[in-house]
Amino acid sequence: MSDISISLHDRLVDCGLTLIERGGEVSLRAVARAAGVSAMAPYRHFSDKAALMAAVARRGFAMLEATAARADVTPDAAEALAAQGAAYIGFARANPALFRLMFADGAGLGLPREECEGAYALMTRRVAQLAPARAETGTLACWGLVHGLATLALDGRIAPNPAAEQEVLRLIAEALARPVG
Structure with a gap:
């Protein structure tokens, strides 16, 4: 080209x-x-509209990764994880139609997984610092939480409350950092 x-x-x-x-x-x-x-x-x-929408979704995943990376600036893993979560929710609120295209409307669902996991990989790195023995399940829990909050926000099920969201995100980061048992 x-x-x-x-x-x-x-x-x-x-x-x-x-x-x-x-x-x-x-x-x-x-x-x-x-x-x-x-x-x-x-x-x-x-080739068609679906290919264009896939390219837009791909761009969205790159934007989400960049947003999460900009939030991940502190050496404190718990703080960084909470900041990434807040950035994820903020991204969804700022780009609602794009977020839905990426995760719910099909265009993003058809992309190869490795093209969509940049923000998830950043989260995994921070979870692994907090809970090395539970990195896989801990990352899934964190992602489920932030994605759920983002979706609830877009659906109008929760009002914007960054302070409360930050507290929820800190809570999960602190829970991950606690020893099991």
Whole structure:
């Protein structure tokens, strides 16, 4: 691929992301219009709408990983784990349509697992520092908690309360750090 086609590919993904978040029509034709290119131009990069949506979901997973990495700045593993969780919930609130595309609407579900696990890997590293013997189950518990809170927030089942969310996240981090028994 030339630099021009890579640039157009990224621009089409950007436009798809913008249309999704605005709640507008998302089609290859709409993305082409938003990008200012011919109706046929997206077909050089995406075979169909599903391929475009997969690329948008892939971008979302990269954005989520970057968000979690920016939150993971302290050497204290419990603090970093809570900060990652808060960042995950914040990402969902800031990008609700993208979050649903990534996790519930099918586009993200069809991606290879390794393309979607960057934020999970960051979480795993911190859980392993807190509970090396329970890293796998501890990470699943943490991810289940933050994903559940994010989903409840998007569904309007919990009101935004960052202080309470932070307390819940600290609680699970402290529980992981306690010895078993």
